[in-house]
Amino acid sequence: MDTSTYEGDLSRQQFRDGMSRLGAAVNVITSDGPAGKLGFTASAVCSVSDTPPTLLLCMNRSSLQNVPLKQNGVFCVNSLSGHQQHLADTFAGVGALSIPERFEKAEWTTLATGAPILRNAVVSFDCRIKEVSEVGTHSIIIASVLAVGLCSSAAHGLIYFGRRYHALSEAPAVALK
Template sequence: MTATTKALETRPVLSPEALAFREGMSRITAAVHIVTVAGDRVVGGVTATAICSVSDAPPTLLVCLHRAGRVRSLLNAGTEIVVNTLDAHHQPIADVFAGLGNVPMADRFRHGQWQMLPGKPPLLLDTAVSFEGQVESIIEAGSHSVIMCSVDAVHLRDKATSLIYLHRRYLAQPHA
Protein backbone atom coordinates (compact mmCIF):
# COMPACT_ATOMS: atom_id res chain seq x y z
CA MET A 1 0.00 0.00 0.00
CA THR A 2 1.42 3.37 -0.99
CA ALA A 3 1.25 6.51 1.16
CA THR A 4 -1.21 8.01 -1.32
CA THR A 5 -3.51 4.98 -1.14
CA LYS A 6 -3.35 5.02 2.65
CA ALA A 7 -4.18 8.76 2.75
CA LEU A 8 -7.17 8.24 0.45
CA GLU A 9 -8.45 5.39 2.60
CA THR A 10 -8.37 7.52 5.75
CA ARG A 11 -10.25 10.47 4.21
CA PRO A 12 -13.91 10.45 5.11
CA VAL A 13 -16.37 10.09 2.26
CA LEU A 14 -18.36 13.32 2.09
CA SER A 15 -22.12 13.31 1.82
CA PRO A 16 -23.82 15.08 -1.10
CA GLU A 17 -24.85 17.80 1.36
CA ALA A 18 -21.26 18.33 2.51
CA LEU A 19 -20.04 18.45 -1.09
CA ALA A 20 -22.73 21.00 -1.97
CA PHE A 21 -21.78 23.06 1.09
CA ARG A 22 -18.11 23.06 0.07
CA GLU A 23 -19.02 24.06 -3.48
CA GLY A 24 -21.22 26.86 -2.15
CA MET A 25 -18.46 28.15 0.12
CA SER A 26 -16.01 28.15 -2.83
CA ARG A 27 -18.27 30.77 -4.43
CA ILE A 28 -17.87 33.24 -1.57
CA THR A 29 -14.98 35.67 -1.92
CA ALA A 30 -12.58 35.57 1.02
CA ALA A 31 -9.45 37.50 1.93
CA VAL A 32 -6.37 35.31 2.39
CA HIS A 33 -4.47 35.49 5.68
CA ILE A 34 -1.58 33.82 7.44
CA VAL A 35 -2.33 33.30 11.11
CA THR A 36 0.84 33.09 13.24
CA VAL A 37 1.49 32.11 16.84
CA ALA A 38 4.49 31.49 19.06
CA GLY A 39 4.64 28.71 21.60
CA ASP A 40 7.33 27.39 23.88
CA ARG A 41 10.41 27.67 21.59
CA VAL A 42 8.27 27.09 18.48
CA VAL A 43 6.47 29.32 15.99
CA GLY A 44 3.67 28.33 13.71
CA GLY A 45 1.67 29.73 10.85
CA VAL A 46 -1.16 28.64 8.60
CA THR A 47 -3.03 30.06 5.61
CA ALA A 48 -6.66 30.80 6.48
CA THR A 49 -9.69 32.41 4.85
CA ALA A 50 -12.32 31.93 7.59
CA ILE A 51 -11.64 35.20 9.43
CA CYS A 52 -13.95 38.13 10.05
CA SER A 53 -14.46 41.15 12.25
CA VAL A 54 -16.73 40.83 15.26
CA SER A 55 -16.62 44.29 16.83
CA ASP A 56 -14.68 47.55 16.77
CA ALA A 57 -15.46 48.33 20.41
CA PRO A 58 -13.49 46.48 21.61
CA PRO A 59 -11.68 45.45 18.42
CA THR A 60 -12.28 41.71 18.01
CA LEU A 61 -11.65 39.14 15.27
CA LEU A 62 -13.11 35.68 14.75
CA VAL A 63 -10.63 33.12 13.38
CA CYS A 64 -11.59 29.58 12.35
CA LEU A 65 -8.88 26.90 12.14
CA HIS A 66 -9.04 23.14 11.64
CA ARG A 67 -9.00 21.37 15.00
CA ALA A 68 -6.32 18.89 13.90
CA GLY A 69 -3.93 21.57 12.59
CA ARG A 70 -0.50 22.18 14.07
CA VAL A 71 -1.17 25.89 14.64
CA ARG A 72 -4.44 25.13 16.43
CA SER A 73 -2.53 22.91 18.86
CA LEU A 74 -0.50 25.98 19.95
CA LEU A 75 -3.58 28.07 20.83
CA ASN A 76 -5.17 28.54 24.25
CA ALA A 77 -6.92 31.45 25.94
CA GLY A 78 -4.31 34.19 26.37
CA THR A 79 -2.08 33.04 23.49
CA GLU A 80 -0.72 35.92 21.40
CA ILE A 81 -1.74 35.75 17.75
CA VAL A 82 -1.15 37.73 14.55
CA VAL A 83 -3.49 37.75 11.55
CA ASN A 84 -1.50 38.83 8.49
CA THR A 85 -3.83 39.77 5.62
CA LEU A 86 -1.97 39.05 2.42
CA ASP A 87 -1.19 41.31 -0.51
CA ALA A 88 -1.50 39.90 -4.05
CA HIS A 89 2.26 39.28 -4.35
CA HIS A 90 2.11 36.89 -1.35
CA GLN A 91 0.46 34.05 -3.28
CA PRO A 92 3.61 31.86 -3.13
CA ILE A 93 3.81 32.41 0.64
CA ALA A 94 0.10 31.53 1.00
CA ASP A 95 0.82 28.24 -0.77
CA VAL A 96 3.76 27.44 1.51
CA PHE A 97 1.71 28.11 4.67
CA ALA A 98 -1.18 26.07 3.23
CA GLY A 99 1.18 23.09 3.26
CA LEU A 100 2.03 22.87 -0.44
CA GLY A 101 5.49 21.45 -0.91
CA ASN A 102 5.52 19.96 2.61
CA VAL A 103 7.87 22.71 3.83
CA PRO A 104 8.72 22.17 7.53
CA MET A 105 7.05 24.75 9.79
CA ALA A 106 10.26 26.54 10.84
CA ASP A 107 11.39 26.80 7.20
CA ARG A 108 8.12 28.40 6.10
CA PHE A 109 9.24 31.67 7.71
CA ARG A 110 12.17 31.83 5.25
CA HIS A 111 9.57 32.84 2.65
CA GLY A 112 8.71 36.53 2.92
CA GLN A 113 9.95 39.33 5.16
CA TRP A 114 9.04 38.48 8.75
CA GLN A 115 9.59 40.34 11.99
CA MET A 116 10.69 37.56 14.33
CA LEU A 117 10.87 38.60 17.98
CA PRO A 118 11.54 36.04 20.74
CA GLY A 119 8.30 34.72 22.22
CA LYS A 120 6.13 36.74 19.81
CA PRO A 121 4.10 35.58 16.81
CA PRO A 122 5.81 36.42 13.50
CA LEU A 123 4.57 39.55 11.73
CA LEU A 124 4.74 39.69 7.92
CA LEU A 125 6.15 43.13 7.20
CA ASP A 126 4.63 43.98 3.82
CA THR A 127 1.03 42.84 4.25
CA ALA A 128 -2.11 44.75 3.32
CA VAL A 129 -2.86 44.81 7.07
CA SER A 130 -1.79 42.85 10.15
CA PHE A 131 -3.67 42.49 13.42
CA GLU A 132 -1.83 41.69 16.66
CA GLY A 133 -3.86 40.38 19.56
CA GLN A 134 -4.58 37.52 21.86
CA VAL A 135 -6.97 34.61 22.06
CA GLU A 136 -9.92 35.37 24.33
CA SER A 137 -11.94 32.17 23.90
CA ILE A 138 -12.20 29.04 21.77
CA ILE A 139 -15.36 27.15 20.81
CA GLU A 140 -15.11 23.75 19.14
CA ALA A 141 -17.56 23.41 16.23
CA GLY A 142 -17.44 20.32 14.04
CA SER A 143 -14.05 19.96 12.38
CA HIS A 144 -12.96 23.49 13.31
CA SER A 145 -12.22 25.72 16.28
CA VAL A 146 -13.86 29.15 16.40
CA ILE A 147 -11.34 31.47 18.04
CA MET A 148 -12.29 34.90 19.39
CA CYS A 149 -9.30 37.27 19.45
CA SER A 150 -8.97 40.72 20.95
CA VAL A 151 -6.95 43.10 18.78
CA ASP A 152 -4.20 45.16 20.43
CA ALA A 153 -2.52 46.67 17.34
CA VAL A 154 -3.31 47.22 13.67
CA HIS A 155 -0.57 47.70 11.04
CA LEU A 156 -1.87 49.27 7.80
CA ARG A 157 -0.12 49.58 4.44
CA ASP A 158 -1.10 52.13 1.82
CA LYS A 159 -2.24 51.10 -1.65
CA ALA A 160 -2.22 47.37 -1.06
CA THR A 161 -3.75 44.90 -3.51
CA SER A 162 -5.39 42.20 -1.42
CA LEU A 163 -5.02 38.52 -2.20
CA ILE A 164 -8.46 36.91 -2.32
CA TYR A 165 -9.72 33.36 -2.84
CA LEU A 166 -12.72 32.56 -5.03
CA HIS A 167 -13.71 29.42 -6.97
CA ARG A 168 -10.75 27.58 -5.43
CA ARG A 169 -8.16 29.96 -6.86
CA TYR A 170 -6.30 33.11 -5.89
CA LEU A 171 -7.16 36.51 -7.37
CA ALA A 172 -5.87 40.05 -6.81
CA GLN A 173 -8.32 42.68 -5.55
CA PRO A 174 -7.04 46.26 -5.89
CA HIS A 175 -8.12 48.73 -3.23
CA ALA A 176 -9.87 51.88 -4.39
Template sequence: MNEQDTGISVPEFRDALARAVTAVTVVTTDGPGGMAGVTCSAVASVCDTPPTVLVCMNRRSYVNGVIKTNDVLCVNWLSSQQRGTSDLFAGVGAVPMKDRFEQGNWRTLSTGAPYSEDAMIALDCRVVSAMEVGTHSVFLARVLATKAHVEEHRDPLVYCKRTYATTQPTAHA
Protein backbone atom coordinates in the same frame (compact mmCIF):
# COMPACT_ATOMS: atom_id res chain seq x y z
CA MET B 1 -30.30 16.14 15.68
CA ASN B 2 -32.83 14.27 13.59
CA GLU B 3 -32.51 13.41 9.92
CA GLN B 4 -34.52 16.47 8.84
CA ASP B 5 -32.02 18.83 10.55
CA THR B 6 -28.93 17.62 8.69
CA GLY B 7 -29.08 20.38 6.08
CA ILE B 8 -27.10 20.29 2.85
CA SER B 9 -24.32 17.84 2.02
CA VAL B 10 -20.66 18.69 2.59
CA PRO B 11 -19.91 18.86 -1.16
CA GLU B 12 -22.95 21.10 -1.73
CA PHE B 13 -21.84 23.41 1.10
CA ARG B 14 -18.26 23.58 -0.19
CA ASP B 15 -19.41 24.23 -3.76
CA ALA B 16 -21.63 27.08 -2.59
CA LEU B 17 -18.88 28.72 -0.56
CA ALA B 18 -16.35 28.25 -3.38
CA ARG B 19 -18.24 31.01 -5.17
CA ALA B 20 -17.72 33.45 -2.30
CA VAL B 21 -14.71 35.76 -2.35
CA THR B 22 -12.61 35.44 0.79
CA ALA B 23 -9.47 37.26 1.83
CA VAL B 24 -6.36 35.11 2.11
CA THR B 25 -4.63 35.36 5.46
CA VAL B 26 -1.77 33.65 7.22
CA VAL B 27 -2.47 33.22 10.92
CA THR B 28 0.71 33.00 12.99
CA THR B 29 1.61 32.42 16.62
CA ASP B 30 4.66 32.20 18.86
CA GLY B 31 5.15 31.45 22.53
CA PRO B 32 5.63 28.42 24.82
CA GLY B 33 4.13 26.11 22.17
CA GLY B 34 6.54 27.34 19.50
CA MET B 35 6.27 29.40 16.35
CA ALA B 36 3.75 28.31 13.72
CA GLY B 37 1.51 29.63 10.96
CA VAL B 38 -1.18 28.46 8.57
CA THR B 39 -3.04 29.86 5.57
CA CYS B 40 -6.61 30.62 6.60
CA SER B 41 -9.61 32.14 4.84
CA ALA B 42 -12.10 31.88 7.72
CA VAL B 43 -11.38 35.21 9.43
CA ALA B 44 -13.82 38.03 10.20
CA SER B 45 -14.22 41.12 12.32
CA VAL B 46 -16.55 40.75 15.30
CA CYS B 47 -16.72 44.22 16.83
CA ASP B 48 -14.70 47.39 17.30
CA THR B 49 -15.41 47.89 21.01
CA PRO B 50 -13.26 46.17 22.03
CA PRO B 51 -11.50 45.44 18.70
CA THR B 52 -12.09 41.70 18.19
CA VAL B 53 -11.73 39.24 15.32
CA LEU B 54 -12.67 35.61 14.91
CA VAL B 55 -10.55 32.91 13.32
CA CYS B 56 -11.93 29.47 12.42
CA MET B 57 -9.38 26.66 12.14
CA ASN B 58 -9.65 22.94 11.60
CA ARG B 59 -9.04 21.09 14.86
CA ARG B 60 -6.71 18.68 13.04
CA SER B 61 -4.38 21.54 12.10
CA TYR B 62 -1.07 21.47 13.93
CA VAL B 63 -1.31 25.25 14.31
CA ASN B 64 -4.64 24.96 16.15
CA GLY B 65 -2.98 23.27 19.13
CA VAL B 66 -0.07 25.70 19.09
CA ILE B 67 -2.43 28.70 19.25
CA LYS B 68 -4.26 27.09 22.16
CA THR B 69 -0.95 26.74 24.00
CA ASN B 70 0.35 30.22 23.14
CA ASP B 71 -2.94 32.15 23.52
CA VAL B 72 -1.77 34.69 20.92
CA LEU B 73 -2.12 35.00 17.17
CA CYS B 74 -1.50 37.45 14.38
CA VAL B 75 -3.73 37.65 11.32
CA ASN B 76 -1.80 38.70 8.20
CA TRP B 77 -4.00 39.76 5.27
CA LEU B 78 -1.85 38.96 2.24
CA SER B 79 -1.25 41.20 -0.76
CA SER B 80 -1.57 39.93 -4.32
CA GLN B 81 2.23 39.57 -4.48
CA GLN B 82 2.16 36.99 -1.65
CA ARG B 83 0.67 33.95 -3.38
CA GLY B 84 3.90 32.08 -2.61
CA THR B 85 3.51 32.90 1.09
CA SER B 86 -0.04 31.56 1.03
CA ASP B 87 1.08 28.33 -0.65
CA LEU B 88 4.02 27.96 1.74
CA PHE B 89 1.84 28.22 4.86
CA ALA B 90 -0.81 25.99 3.25
CA GLY B 91 1.84 23.26 3.25
CA VAL B 92 2.76 23.27 -0.45
CA GLY B 93 6.24 21.79 -0.74
CA ALA B 94 6.15 20.30 2.77
CA VAL B 95 8.57 22.97 4.05
CA PRO B 96 9.25 22.49 7.79
CA MET B 97 7.41 25.03 9.96
CA LYS B 98 10.50 26.85 11.24
CA ASP B 99 11.83 27.23 7.69
CA ARG B 100 8.63 28.90 6.49
CA PHE B 101 9.47 32.01 8.50
CA GLU B 102 12.88 32.27 6.81
CA GLN B 103 11.13 33.26 3.58
CA GLY B 104 9.77 36.81 3.47
CA ASN B 105 10.11 39.64 5.96
CA TRP B 106 8.78 38.62 9.38
CA ARG B 107 8.82 40.83 12.49
CA THR B 108 6.83 40.95 15.74
CA LEU B 109 4.49 43.39 17.44
CA SER B 110 3.29 43.31 21.06
CA THR B 111 2.41 39.61 21.50
CA GLY B 112 5.51 38.18 19.83
CA ALA B 113 3.47 36.43 17.12
CA PRO B 114 5.12 36.98 13.71
CA TYR B 115 3.68 39.45 11.23
CA SER B 116 4.61 39.79 7.58
CA GLU B 117 6.01 43.19 6.65
CA ASP B 118 4.72 42.53 3.14
CA ALA B 119 1.11 41.91 4.24
CA MET B 120 -1.54 44.54 3.60
CA ILE B 121 -2.67 44.45 7.22
CA ALA B 122 -1.53 42.57 10.30
CA LEU B 123 -3.61 42.37 13.48
CA ASP B 124 -1.72 41.20 16.56
CA CYS B 125 -4.09 39.54 19.01
CA ARG B 126 -4.57 37.74 22.31
CA VAL B 127 -7.05 34.86 22.29
CA VAL B 128 -9.92 35.59 24.69
CA SER B 129 -12.13 32.61 23.90
CA ALA B 130 -12.11 29.37 21.94
CA MET B 131 -15.01 27.05 21.22
CA GLU B 132 -15.37 23.87 19.25
CA VAL B 133 -17.92 23.80 16.43
CA GLY B 134 -18.02 20.66 14.32
CA THR B 135 -14.59 20.04 12.81
CA HIS B 136 -13.24 23.48 13.73
CA SER B 137 -12.17 25.68 16.61
CA VAL B 138 -13.51 29.23 16.62
CA PHE B 139 -11.07 31.64 18.25
CA LEU B 140 -12.21 35.07 19.42
CA ALA B 141 -9.16 37.29 19.63
CA ARG B 142 -8.71 40.81 21.02
CA VAL B 143 -6.64 43.05 18.74
CA LEU B 144 -3.74 44.60 20.67
CA ALA B 145 -1.67 46.09 17.84
CA THR B 146 -1.86 46.59 14.10
CA LYS B 147 0.45 47.20 11.19
CA ALA B 148 -0.99 48.42 7.90
CA HIS B 149 0.48 49.56 4.60
CA VAL B 150 -1.66 52.64 3.95
CA GLU B 151 0.96 54.75 2.19
CA GLU B 152 1.28 52.53 -0.88
CA HIS B 153 -1.11 50.82 -3.26
CA ARG B 154 -1.41 47.09 -2.71
CA ASP B 155 -4.11 44.82 -4.01
CA PRO B 156 -5.42 42.10 -1.71
CA LEU B 157 -4.95 38.40 -2.39
CA VAL B 158 -8.33 36.71 -2.42
CA TYR B 159 -9.62 33.21 -3.08
CA CYS B 160 -12.67 32.56 -5.26
CA LYS B 161 -13.85 29.63 -7.37
CA ARG B 162 -11.00 27.53 -5.93
CA THR B 163 -8.24 29.79 -7.24
CA TYR B 164 -6.34 32.91 -6.25
CA ALA B 165 -7.52 36.26 -7.55
CA THR B 166 -7.20 39.92 -6.69
CA THR B 167 -9.57 42.85 -6.66
CA GLN B 168 -9.76 46.13 -8.52
CA PRO B 169 -11.89 49.09 -7.45
CA THR B 170 -15.05 49.71 -9.46
CA ALA B 171 -15.98 53.10 -10.86
CA HIS B 172 -18.67 55.06 -9.04
CA ALA B 173 -21.97 55.29 -10.92
Protein backbone atom coordinates in the same frame (compact mmCIF):
# COMPACT_ATOMS: atom_id res chain seq x y z
CA MET C 1 -19.93 13.01 -4.87
CA ASP C 2 -20.41 13.13 -1.13
CA THR C 3 -23.91 11.98 -0.28
CA SER C 4 -23.86 12.65 3.46
CA THR C 5 -26.68 15.03 4.30
CA TYR C 6 -27.45 17.65 6.90
CA GLU C 7 -30.70 19.36 7.84
CA GLY C 8 -32.95 19.86 4.81
CA ASP C 9 -31.06 17.19 2.81
CA LEU C 10 -28.10 19.52 2.22
CA SER C 11 -25.03 17.45 1.40
CA ARG C 12 -21.52 18.23 2.59
CA GLN C 13 -20.46 18.76 -1.05
CA GLN C 14 -23.35 21.16 -1.75
CA PHE C 15 -22.34 23.21 1.28
CA ARG C 16 -18.67 23.22 0.20
CA ASP C 17 -19.62 24.23 -3.36
CA GLY C 18 -21.71 27.10 -2.02
CA MET C 19 -18.93 28.28 0.29
CA SER C 20 -16.48 28.27 -2.65
CA ARG C 21 -18.50 31.17 -4.04
CA LEU C 22 -18.07 33.26 -0.91
CA GLY C 23 -14.86 35.21 -1.58
CA ALA C 24 -12.53 35.89 1.33
CA ALA C 25 -9.21 37.56 2.03
CA VAL C 26 -6.22 35.23 2.11
CA ASN C 27 -4.28 35.40 5.36
CA VAL C 28 -1.21 33.84 6.90
CA ILE C 29 -1.88 33.25 10.59
CA THR C 30 1.28 33.26 12.71
CA SER C 31 2.00 32.67 16.37
CA ASP C 32 4.91 32.30 18.76
CA GLY C 33 5.05 31.47 22.43
CA PRO C 34 5.42 28.52 24.82
CA ALA C 35 4.36 25.98 22.14
CA GLY C 36 6.75 27.45 19.54
CA LYS C 37 6.51 29.36 16.28
CA LEU C 38 3.83 28.34 13.80
CA GLY C 39 2.05 29.58 10.72
CA PHE C 40 -0.75 28.51 8.38
CA THR C 41 -2.95 29.90 5.61
CA ALA C 42 -6.58 30.75 6.41
CA SER C 43 -9.47 32.60 4.84
CA ALA C 44 -11.96 32.10 7.69
CA VAL C 45 -11.29 35.39 9.50
CA CYS C 46 -13.77 38.18 10.17
CA SER C 47 -14.47 41.19 12.34
CA VAL C 48 -16.66 40.66 15.40
CA SER C 49 -16.68 44.14 16.98
CA ASP C 50 -14.80 47.43 16.96
CA THR C 51 -15.64 48.13 20.61
CA PRO C 52 -13.55 46.43 21.84
CA PRO C 53 -11.61 45.49 18.69
CA THR C 54 -12.32 41.77 18.28
CA LEU C 55 -12.01 39.26 15.47
CA LEU C 56 -12.86 35.65 14.82
CA LEU C 57 -10.64 32.94 13.34
CA CYS C 58 -11.79 29.46 12.37
CA MET C 59 -9.18 26.68 12.33
CA ASN C 60 -9.53 23.00 11.53
CA ARG C 61 -9.35 20.97 14.72
CA SER C 62 -7.33 18.25 12.96
CA SER C 63 -4.51 20.68 12.09
CA LEU C 64 -1.25 19.86 13.84
CA GLN C 65 -1.01 23.59 14.65
CA ASN C 66 -4.41 23.81 16.37
CA VAL C 67 -3.34 22.89 19.90
CA PRO C 68 -0.04 24.84 19.78
CA LEU C 69 -1.88 27.99 18.61
CA LYS C 70 -4.23 27.77 21.59
CA GLN C 71 -1.29 27.07 23.94
CA ASN C 72 0.55 30.17 22.67
CA GLY C 73 -2.54 32.28 23.36
CA VAL C 74 -1.60 34.87 20.72
CA PHE C 75 -1.59 35.12 16.95
CA CYS C 76 -1.34 37.56 14.08
CA VAL C 77 -3.60 37.69 11.04
CA ASN C 78 -1.42 38.82 8.11
CA SER C 79 -3.61 39.66 5.11
CA LEU C 80 -1.71 38.96 1.88
CA SER C 81 -1.32 41.15 -1.19
CA GLY C 82 -1.63 39.85 -4.74
CA HIS C 83 2.14 39.49 -5.12
CA GLN C 84 2.35 37.34 -1.96
CA GLN C 85 0.39 34.34 -3.28
CA HIS C 86 3.53 32.21 -2.96
CA LEU C 87 3.29 32.70 0.83
CA ALA C 88 -0.31 31.46 0.82
CA ASP C 89 0.87 28.25 -0.84
CA THR C 90 3.95 27.96 1.37
CA PHE C 91 1.99 28.32 4.62
CA ALA C 92 -0.73 25.98 3.29
CA GLY C 93 1.94 23.27 3.15
CA VAL C 94 2.64 23.25 -0.60
CA GLY C 95 6.24 22.09 -1.00
CA ALA C 96 6.23 20.34 2.39
CA LEU C 97 8.57 22.86 4.02
CA SER C 98 9.17 22.81 7.75
CA ILE C 99 7.80 25.68 9.82
CA PRO C 100 11.26 27.37 10.07
CA GLU C 101 11.71 27.03 6.28
CA ARG C 102 8.31 28.65 5.68
CA PHE C 103 9.30 31.68 7.74
CA GLU C 104 12.54 32.02 5.76
CA LYS C 105 10.46 32.90 2.66
CA ALA C 106 9.58 36.40 3.96
CA GLU C 107 10.62 39.19 6.32
CA TRP C 108 9.03 39.39 9.77
CA THR C 109 8.81 41.74 12.73
CA THR C 110 6.64 41.86 15.88
CA LEU C 111 4.16 44.22 17.53
CA ALA C 112 2.45 43.85 20.94
CA THR C 113 2.16 40.06 21.41
CA GLY C 114 5.42 38.82 19.92
CA ALA C 115 3.58 36.92 17.17
CA PRO C 116 5.37 37.23 13.80
CA ILE C 117 4.11 40.16 11.71
CA LEU C 118 4.65 39.88 7.94
CA ARG C 119 6.44 42.94 6.56
CA ASN C 120 4.44 44.40 3.66
CA ALA C 121 1.23 42.52 4.46
CA VAL C 122 -1.81 44.55 3.39
CA VAL C 123 -2.79 44.63 7.06
CA SER C 124 -1.73 42.70 10.17
CA PHE C 125 -3.90 42.21 13.26
CA ASP C 126 -1.93 41.31 16.40
CA CYS C 127 -4.27 39.35 18.69
CA ARG C 128 -4.67 37.69 22.07
CA ILE C 129 -7.07 34.73 22.31
CA LYS C 130 -10.07 35.41 24.57
CA GLU C 131 -12.20 32.31 24.05
CA VAL C 132 -12.45 29.16 21.95
CA SER C 133 -15.51 27.14 20.96
CA GLU C 134 -15.27 23.74 19.30
CA VAL C 135 -17.93 23.42 16.59
CA GLY C 136 -17.99 20.50 14.19
CA THR C 137 -14.60 20.13 12.51
CA HIS C 138 -13.32 23.56 13.55
CA SER C 139 -12.21 25.65 16.51
CA ILE C 140 -13.81 29.09 16.55
CA ILE C 141 -11.31 31.43 18.15
CA ILE C 142 -12.40 34.84 19.42
CA ALA C 143 -9.51 37.24 19.92
CA SER C 144 -8.86 40.78 21.13
CA VAL C 145 -6.94 42.89 18.63
CA LEU C 146 -4.10 44.64 20.46
CA ALA C 147 -2.35 46.28 17.49
CA VAL C 148 -2.82 46.81 13.76
CA GLY C 149 -0.07 47.17 11.19
CA LEU C 150 -1.01 48.81 7.86
CA CYS C 151 1.11 48.53 4.71
CA SER C 152 2.44 51.93 3.72
CA SER C 153 2.42 51.10 0.00
CA ALA C 154 -0.68 50.83 -2.18
CA ALA C 155 -0.95 47.04 -1.78
CA HIS C 156 -3.70 45.15 -3.57
CA GLY C 157 -5.32 42.31 -1.66
CA LEU C 158 -5.48 38.61 -2.45
CA ILE C 159 -8.78 36.76 -2.23
CA TYR C 160 -9.82 33.13 -2.49
CA PHE C 161 -12.92 32.58 -4.64
CA GLY C 162 -14.07 29.60 -6.70
CA ARG C 163 -11.28 27.46 -5.21
CA ARG C 164 -8.61 29.76 -6.70
CA TYR C 165 -6.57 32.79 -5.69
CA HIS C 166 -7.38 36.14 -7.29
CA ALA C 167 -5.27 39.27 -6.94
CA LEU C 168 -7.40 42.38 -6.63
CA SER C 169 -6.61 44.81 -9.42
CA GLU C 170 -7.04 47.98 -7.42
CA ALA C 171 -6.62 49.04 -3.84
CA PRO C 172 -9.78 49.84 -1.92
CA ALA C 173 -10.75 53.49 -1.57
CA VAL C 174 -9.80 54.89 1.84
CA ALA C 175 -12.62 56.68 3.61
CA LEU C 176 -11.95 60.28 4.61
CA LYS C 177 -11.96 61.04 8.31
